[in-house]
Amino acid sequence: MVRSRRFEEIVAELASAGEITGGVHLSIGQEGAAVGACMALRKDDYITGTHRSHGHPIAKGADMGPLMAELLGKRTGVCKGKGGSMHLADFSVGSLGETSIVGSGLPIATGGALSAKMRGSDRVALCFFGDGAANQGAFHESLNIASVWKLPVIYLCENNQYALSTPAASVISVANIADRAAAYSMPGKVVDGQDPVAVYEVVAEAVARARKGDGPTLIETKTYRYWEHAVGLRLAYRSADEISIWRTRDPLVRMAASLAELEILDAEVRELEQHVETEVEAAVAFAKESPFPEPDDVFDDVYAMPITGARL
Amino acid sequence: MVERNVTYLKALSEAQSEEMRRDERVFLLGNDVRSGLFGTTKGFVEEFGTERVRDTPLAELGFVGTAIGAAMTGLRPIVDFTIASFVYVAMDQMISQAAKSRYMFGGQVSIPIVFRAALLYGGANAAQHSDRPYPIFMSVPGIKVIVPATPYDAKGLLKAAIRDDDPVFCFEDSSVWLTKGNVPDEDYVVPLGKAAVKREGSDATVITVAGSLLHALAAAEQLSLENGISVKVVDVRTLVPLDWETILEAAAATGRVVVVDPAHRTCSAASEISATIVEEVFESLRAPVVRVTTPDIHVPFSPALEKTIYPRPDRIVQAVKRVSGQDGLRR
Numbered sequence: 001m002v003r004s005r006r007f008e009e010i011v012a013e014l015a016s017a018g019e020i021t022g023g024v025h026l027s028i029g030q031e032g033a034a035v036g037a038c039m040a041l042r043k044d045d046y047i048t049g050t051h052r053s054h055g056h057p058i059a060k061g062a063d064m065g066p067l068m069a070e071l072l073g074k075r076t077g078v079c080k081g082k083g084g085s086m087h088l089a090d091f092s093v094g095s096l097g098e099t100s101i102v103g104s105g106l107p108i109a110t111g112g113a114l115s116a117k118m119r120g121s122d123r124v125a126l127c128f129f130g131d132g133a134a135n136q137g138a139f140h141e142s143l144n145i146a147s148v149w150k151l152p153v154i155y156l157c158e159n160n161q162y163a164l165s166t167p168a169a170s171v172i173s174v175a176n177i178a179d180r181a182a183a184y185s186m187p188g189k190v191v192d193g194q195d196p197v198a199v200y201e202v203v204a205e206a207v208a209r210a211r212k213g214d215g216p217t218l219i220e221t222k223t224y225r226y227w228e229h230a231v232g233l234r235l236a237y238r239s240a241d242e243i244s245i246w247r248t249r250d251p252l253v254r255m256a257a258s259l260a261e262l263e264i265l266d267a268e269v270r271e272l273e274q275h276v277e278t279e280v281e282a283a284v285a286f287a288k289e290s291p292f293p294e295p296d297d298v299f300d301d302v303y304a305m306p307i308t309g310a311r312l
Numbered sequence: 313m314v315e316r317n318v319t320y321l322k323a324l325s326e327a328q329s330e331e332m333r334r335d336e337r338v339f340l341l342g343n344d345v346r347s348g349l350f351g352t353t354k355g356f357v358e359e360f361g362t363e364r365v366r367d368t369p370l371a372e373l374g375f376v377g378t379a380i381g382a383a384m385t386g387l388r389p390i391v392d393f394t395i396a397s398f399v400y401v402a403m404d405q406m407i408s409q410a411a412k413s414r415y416m417f418g419g420q421v422s423i424p425i426v427f428r429a430a431l432l433y434g435g436a437n438a439a440q441h442s443d444r445p446y447p448i449f450m451s452v453p454g455i456k457v458i459v460p461a462t463p464y465d466a467k468g469l470l471k472a473a474i475r476d477d478d479p480v481f482c483f484e485d486s487s488v489w490l491t492k493g494n495v496p497d498e499d500y501v502v503p504l505g506k507a508a509v510k511r512e513g514s515d516a517t518v519i520t521v522a523g524s525l526l527h528a529l530a531a532a533e534q535l536s537l538e539n540g541i542s543v544k545v546v547d548v549r550t551l552v553p554l555d556w557e558t559i560l561e562a563a564a565a566t567g568r569v570v571v572v573d574p575a576h577r578t579c580s581a582a583s584e585i586s587a588t589i590v591e592e593v594f595e596s597l598r599a600p601v602v603r604v605t606t607p608d609i610h611v612p613f614s615p616a617l618e619k620t621i622y623p624r625p626d627r628i629v630q631a632v633k634r635v636s637g638q639d640g641l642r643r
Contacts, residue, residue: 046385080418089417096384097417101408107374108409111381118339118363119386138404141374148369301419302453304477307505307553 001031001196001252002276004055007064010280011054011071011085015231020071023100024085024231025052032192032251033158033221035059036199037126040207041094046112046125048105049098051086052158052225056098056128062090064283074290081293082301096125102163103136105129106155110142113153113216124152124210126203132163134177143218147184152210154203157220158193164229165237178220186216193223194249197258224249315494323463323495324428324484325352327470328390330499332360335388338474341366341375342392342428349394350430350489372402376427380409383425383479390474396429396483397443410479411454422477426470431522432486433574434622439610442618444522444575446483450551450584456480456504457551459581461525463493465549468502476504485523485574507555509562513544516568516632519559520547521581524572524604524623531628541636551581556588563589567598568635572623577605599635604628 008026015024038059049056070077071085078090089097099105109127116123146153157177161168181188191202206217224246332338346367348354356365368375379389393399433442449455460466473480518528525547532543546562563569573582582603604623633639
């Protein structure tokens, strides 16, 4: 959580300074859901992400240097500078990629799960998606397919209360998105996304169920993003009070308090934070020192078995 | 060489069953693949089982995305759309995921997937069931496109597509489904991106897309007998990538070029082929390049109306006469 938080705080600075270009969507405030979920996965399990997904590969164990280099459009970026903030992927840690088309990761994760099952592997797939995606047809189609084929997939909704500026409650027909699980004959769980341990426990149970061959689970984490939909936007749809109330439930602050209760010394927490600070600084230095892609690189990787003909 | 005479549909069926025997990662999914709606998966459940021959819920967006996810993680799916218009329901997954993921992720992943769809035009199925949408996919980098016209090419191209590590869309022309042709008994592929000269000729060149090959061959025969015009016929076979070497050479050889394509005229495959011919071999041309396509109207239901709109031998004959200066018009 500290990694993800510090990584994104630096991203916010770099984006505001114009060093990171294009759309940047921060998940600051949502770390409990992302980290709690990934803690319940193995490195070889699959995840899919969204446009708001810097934290997902970090939570899955990705090296932050290539992630930061990607955001800066560098050749050493995890996607060689072809994807950017909204399309990170790190297949070395099972991240099958993020998508900026809301809801379109749901079928992809479903396919990862189908593949794991057909190949006789005990891997599972976990799909991160938001409250907005829960209204897409892809949500319905994916959950139905996963249910009838009993696929090892966990649909993990990060309900941060808003689809850009539209309040979830105003566009969702049920009190909880997890209530929709009943329509697909799968368990539906609601959990406090600001409590990573609670998220971990619910996801771990769903993962165990999936690995046993008992099929998919829909989990809804209630969470919140402190920042605007994207860096640079200023839309008036939330009150300052609402944001402050959610800030009092910050997952990092609450985790630090829990650790104190467990008599884990403050010094150890400080040491961890210092270690993360060094890691993030190294990631930024790596990204800044890395070269930009060469103009000819623009033609690479359209096809695995290249064809001739693409030209300027 | 031992050969067998099979229909176009049987050739497609053989391509799939042979590749499924050769590679256990290959599997089929789509609506009604078990019952084999058009006959290209007859007997597949008995041989390969229901795990590898998957009937899906009627949910194109969902099952296409599921297939893409499976292709990203080690399998090689063949998605059967049955009829080409149904792909529109799945366009987000086709374009934003299948076509773009490899590039956006910096080449970290390959997506070895085949999409199959019938071009069901000419059968009184009206506008929503009769589309020829391959030009849409020609303008989406990342997806290869094949349009076989003969049993030999259908089998060889589909086998090559299944072995290819990229998304390949196979558009199957229903107007040639029941035509027969020879295929060899032994394993073969027709490489993607290779056009074929189907008839030699020296006065004019007709370049064909999908089932229009048969109309062009009929037209060439008629022109030879009745007008003494010798027509070279080239079937592109693959639309992405186009075989520019063969196409441009054939165009330059006669300098009189007709491009035949059952798609709608505007932004058709014929448009792209014509534009490139003009750009690349203008000096060799002796007449403007002419397209024979379907006009920019929807496909009507009434057979009386529908039969008039597609490229037919008589329209190709007329076009060849025009580029040959033999259409009776003074210029």
